[in-house]
Amino acid sequence: MVLYEEVNVHGYDEFCQAVSDRKGKEIFAYFSGNKDDKGKSWCPDCVKAEPIVRGEMSHLPEGSVFIYCQVGERAYWKDPNNEFKKTLKLSGVPTLLRYGTPQKLVEEECFKADLVKMLFTED
């Protein structure tokens, strides 16, 4: 039985909506560059990190939410004024974070299964 809820969103507005719909819940978010129609992301680090992150998802706390957010196309991401960079203060993709806390893993940090597990399980 799956203990957490997985939500898939595209873009900043959908992400914010998904968060506000789930007030009071513990939310983890994974930000990735958009996948093409073959399911491959333009972001090579995101391609590498995803199976590692998914591999640790069994450790997600009961009742938590995992939001998988595709941020947009490469050109949108490269713009330093995009909403993810400006408002959420994301510095790179992939980013895996515990929403509402400073706990996050950025880029190569997402390749380390033990760090991903630590983010999912420690306070």
Add this chain to the structure above:
Amino acid sequence: MSPIGKHDYDLVVIGGGSGGLACSKEAAQLGQKVAVLDYVEPSAKGTKWGLGGTCVNVGCIPKKLMHQAALLGTAVKDAQKYGWQISGTVSHDWSTMAEAVQNYVKSLNWGHRVQLQDKKVTYLNLKGTLVDKHTIRGLSKAGKETILTAKNIVLATGGRPKYPSNVPGAVEHGITSDDIFWLKKSPGKTLVVGASYVALECAGFLTGIGLNTTVMVRSIALRGFDQQMAGLVTDYMESYGTRFEWKSVPTRVERLSSGALKVTWTNTQTGCEHSDTFDSVLWAVGRSPETKALGLDKVGVQISKETGKVIVGADESSSVPNIYAFGDIGEGRPELTPTAIKAGRLLAHRLAGRSSELMNYDNVATTVFTPLEYGCVGLSEVEAERRHGKDGIEVYHAFYKPLEFTVSQRDSSQCYIKVICEREGNQKILGLHFLGPNAGEVLQGFSLALQCGATYPQLTRTVGIHPTSAEELMKVNITKRSGLDPTVTGC
């Protein structure tokens, strides 16, 4: 007891602060199997925090950020003289500042956690006690026990603020530096009891953000620092708006029906009793080492009867051969983050058998981040006189005016420099004292100079950067001995 030669870890460090983290990470990098235990006993008011120790959570970091908040308030006032049009009055919101500071500290807690994991240091959120010289008992918050064995044990548990023992109401109604940085609401009108750098720095930023602040001093300010400089620091604070109650000791703290705190004190010079009401009382009357609950007596680790700190050798060793102690709990050691970090790293190298280099605790530069900052390296004037005799030293000094103070019409009466040198021989610089803006930044380079044995002639032969306040250090030429006016005039 573990079988001989087989311990769980090569090294267990008790304490995850500046020293403990540096030591454990370095040891792991050198191939040792390391665990670090960190546990924060909540303050009397219930405040607690994450990994990183005093500096990160309730010391240097939040202090400097709040000091910066206060300086910005002064800068905003100055800005108008420089042409900035600021409509209306400028006020400070404590919650905005506190939330930003607290979030930054939490990101540091996480950063340290990631680093430990990355460097393969086992992190345990347990309160560690010594069972025997190779065994540690770790207790979790829930009371669960874990036993670890280690070849070497390092104690780096730091210190916590003291409460006065003889003032009724002190614990129930007062807070300490453990609490001030984590308050969600403004402390309001505050009485700071104490005159250490902790007291003065806190009183300084509280005044700077617009709060009615009083400092209550039992005897002298900044004990251990050059007293002439300490006087100038407090003179500036008084002119800046901090109230001082000198030669006074609190006798009781009571909570009134209004919710305010009534503090009664005695002026020890006049013998008169006074009282006033405050929203908060901040005790900054010293820190005590976290050595009482370590089980040191059981294992034979000797502590100083006077201070409670662990008696250590030059290599940070305790009276028990495989147990070491450093950082704030080491007897006679400076209570500073950079010395703890460096000592921790050198200790790790020695324990891994890679080097025999000892920590050099001499000529460590420090800065007191009061509203007008005081940076110093080397000896105080009194200490220099004690070691070399009054006739054996030459004291060069100058009152200067930072250029930025001119247009903003700020009072620079306490902006002062003192360079203490040996009078004979090559006139080696023994101590350097700077009171002025950005003292920490100004002084860092000069600490290198002292490390290299810089002399007064070398100082005067070095061309200053213009226009800065730091250049006044290169130009200092009036001696105290001459009795001439040390005020710098013009370019």
